[in-house]
Amino acid sequence: MAKPSLRWSVGAVEIIQIVEMEDNELFSTFIPEAKQEKIREIKWLFPHFAKENGKLRALIQSFLIKSNGKNIVIDTCNGNGKERPNMPTWGNLKTDFLKRFTDSGVAPESIDIVVCTHLHFDHVGWNTKLKKDKWAPTFPNAKYLFSKEEYEYWIKKPEKEMIDDFNGIDDSVTPIVQAGLAEFVADDYRIDENTRLMPTPGHTPHHISVVIESQGKKAIITGDVMHHPCQIARQEWTTLVDTYPDQTIETRKRFLNGVKDTETLVIGSHFASPVAGRVVSSEQGLEFRV
């Protein structure tokens, strides 16, 4: 049985977690420095974000934002039935994600806006689903916002990137463009009076995070500025899947500096439940308090 979705209120805005899957294996290999013994040194990661043996806990999940009467989805996970030869455990899935989505109280037809923090395959997958053997928009009444420059980067299929992401462009982004539902925006685009994009480049060239502000409250959905809370304590730990590792570290430090010791709720895109918390300084460095 899936656990009930977490929900957060940020002023008048509601944010709902929709989990696609848990993965405790791949993330431990993504961050090569996050060895089990190094993780055990970061005490506050337990029990939520690491297992007793020092393996990382992580999720692949979407966030549904209800703002000003509009339904906005942030990131769309892996999707079902997609070919991902490099990371087969995230390909050819058959999850009940759409059922969970509907169970959260909003049908896919009622989604107004879809935002992808970047165009890696695990953030675009449910943009589309199979309909009569073709990839068709899962959210037929939505406009899908893509960073214009992020799109321009990936559509060229740069040699240094991997096939799974190119497949993701072909099966989960291009069909949206062809259906006329894509809108290409700047990296600091404002969605509505409560929500806006914030440029956080490095993991991919035009990666963005999503800022939610309402009635004096603030939250940020990170995207992959960090893959795991261990990178709050060890900011220089990069992943194997960063386009520009040095810029990722710079961006992560700037991001964490901006939220530390504030009331800003940080919602980690791959963080295990409880997913959201505040960044606080301690004698050992920065911590994540849930």
Ligand SMILES: [Zn+2]
């Ligand atoms: Zn990701």
